[in-house]
Amino acid sequence: MIENHISLLLVVIPLIAAPIAAILPWGRASWMLTLVVTSACFVLAGLQLWAVVHNGAISYELGGWAPPWGIEYRIDALNALVALIVSAIAAITVPYALLSAEKEIPKQQIPLFYSAFLLCFAGLLGITQTGDIFNVFVFLEISSLSSYALISLGQRRQALTSAYQYLIMGTLGATFFLIGVGLIYAQTGTLNMMDLAQRLPEVTSLKTVHTGFAFIMIGFALKLALFPLHLWLPNAYTYAPTVITVFLAATATKVALYVMLRILFTVFPDGFVSVTPTGDLFLLSGIAGVLTASVYAIYQMNVKRLLAYSSVAQIGYMAMGIGFASFKGVTATIIHLFNHALMKGALFMAVGAIIYRIGACRMDNIEGLGRQMPWTFGAIVIAGLSLIGVPGTAGFISKWYLVLAALEQQAWLSVGVILFGSLLAVVYMGKVIEALYFKPASEANLSVKEAPILLLAPTWVLVFANIYFGLNAEFTVGIAEHAARALGVAAK
């Protein structure tokens, strides 16, 4: 019985667990429940990906109503992969959360904290699984509202203003999306994505559809923090509790990017991206994002903030892949989507381990800590090399395929930007490593001990993943190509 309902259970299990976690009286019990739920979802997402790759796309009719009358879950290789990323990161983050959250969140609030975490998790999975464009909006709001609340729990008061800023930008984005959906509905009469894909080719010349498309894109560009709509992201990632930064950095933007890919290539007819200026705009935004955000990253004094700017730059690479509007470009975007989750997850976790020990992560606080915390330092070095794109790490695979996609179109400027971006990454990661290892440790830092194993183990799982997927790209590339085909991007 279960095998028919995997796609549904993946979302409904955390959805039911969230209200239960909220009324449990002990923090540890809520944590246990969250751990069990996220691990179960990880297994289910793995099974789902296996099923999709071997038996083709899954369609699940919610309420037993056939689409487009009812809501449909529709899963192909792309959203199966994204669901796997989200649940894998969640399953790795929760063990890490036990100590980190107990240190940063007041004890009485822990049950509600895990409840909100589960809601955010369920919301992200719900966006990923659905084949109905309005259902995207509903689950988007579940994940957004819970992430505003989670971000606001950071220890400094700036967490409150960052959460407020994100709430305003996020709600504007969601409302833009809503406007876009309304306009497209006015010309097609349907909300189901597959049904839209059938009906849209007849009406793509209409102004209403163009405007609707633009509003949907801008709405999600805000959620994705696509340059220059990224202004909320650095603050939110800097001031959120560590666990939340890890989880959101590795998943939330990936899900937003997934929705964009789905609408660009599945819902709208193939070629729409290249006929309209959409492709060029993505390329432009990507290039500007990589350059500007990387330079900003160099000047940051707070390591979390530095990594946040680096995230904006990495989103830029993914946008460039979309901009090429080719099979290779989209494949590269999907590969980087996967790999970036691994490297940023590992980096934010390692920085979180430092925060766990000394309560801060400014450049001048962390001097010399690399020698006191060798495992944490090792994680930062390896994940940093992956971020730069050194051969033997996952990041190299991303950059390699992205460069191939650019070369295919003889986009020399783009190739230059990708390589120069890596150079800038060497500079900003170098700054962190310099402070950690080559600067003399202060009095206080000399007595700092290595982070507890409960923080190190999840970090190193991700670090090993960075090495494994760097040496063995078969899985990533195979699935990414499968996903790009499922999206409907024509292979040239």
Add this chain to the structure above:
Amino acid sequence: MDFVLGHYNYWIAIFLMMVGFYTVISRGNLVKKIVGLNVFQVSVFLLYISIGTVTGGAAPIITQGIKLYSNPLPHVLILTAIVVGVATTALGLALVVRIKEAYGTIEEDEIHEQDHSL
């Protein structure tokens, strides 16, 4: 003239949306921004309901003898959106209360001044 009569509803909804949107991005008072956000959203609801209106149609509750009904689907979508809207408002206002407690002000500029001086 027919074109204007057929479209003025959308245009006024758009005007209202833009007034709300302008309030959100131009004002520095945190409560006023939330009010602006609400105006923006309610106006989007007007756009949706306008899309679903049928001249001469009845409210979509099946009654004997009536053949023409308004489109029920936008109504359902907007019911959902209204609830989402109030949820966002509650959360936003709770944040405003906490910001006031932490900073002693709800003006964006004064908050920025304080954070830079830290």
Add this chain to the structure above:
Amino acid sequence: MIDIIIDITLLAFLAITAVAIVRLTNLLAIVMLFGIFSFLSATLFVVMDAVDVAFTEAAVGAGISTVLMLATIALTKDHEEKKYSSHRPWLPLAVVIATGAALVYGTLDIPAFGDPESPAQKHVATYYIEKAMPETGVPNIVTAVLASYRGYDTLGEVVVILTAGIAVLLLIGDNCPKSIARNHMQEGLKGKEIAHNLILRIASKTLIPLIILFALYVQFHGDYGPGGGFQAGVIMSSAIILYALVYGLDGAERVIPSTILRLLASLGVIIYAGVGVVTLLLGGNYLDYSVLADTQIAGQHLGILLVELGVGMTVFSIMLIIFFAFAGRGRP
């Protein structure tokens, strides 16, 4: 013709209210105007035959949202600083004009307002109008679509409400760091003078049972007329809010302790999601109510009744949790 006149008049009022909201600096006035704005749009929804939407907008937008905004300004301050109100006015104006122009461009070839032949009115909408009654046995098509065809959206919506409740508890619940300052709303809610006002006491004692009765009617009559769990939950919570206003917050919290509210809120979501799990166990798809009883119509009826009950419970308790959190903030 008369429709058009009413329509244009209401739209004009809306435009005036909206512009006044931007221009004023007195937050109290702004919030009251927003209440009016919301109420006017509810009226317009009735003119456009969207009765369920109108009902909800009046209860939620003009009711709950306005109350929460009032509570917030009571806790913060009631004036916008004029000196900050118009810094860098050109950039926002340019963004807004560009956005508005794009939208107007998008409406140039949109089907005319009220056109029964437009694409939006065909396809899925036609299916609902023709088939909702025979397939679900519910005359109110909005309820049928909301609770059955798109019942999963509605589950999501209840979860959104739950999320808001949890978020507000995390931010300004009992366990959060408290401010010491007392505030005027608290003075009002302590309500020595109000509680001793004979007229208010008698009026509220008569009103509260009527409100609860009306809420129950809205809850269970949603299949046949406008209404359903959302509206009922909001109305029911307004009865308790009225009680709190007259008899003080402590009195209201004695009537419904916050632990009970939390349980109810979670239980509502679990009932809704649980109906789906039951349909799974009975061999149907998630939320396929048809397997709940012998005939499809009976199953649909039972399913819709149960999920609306879950909706009502969660909305009722979360609205109160949120109200109590705002009202209780700053309690010494």
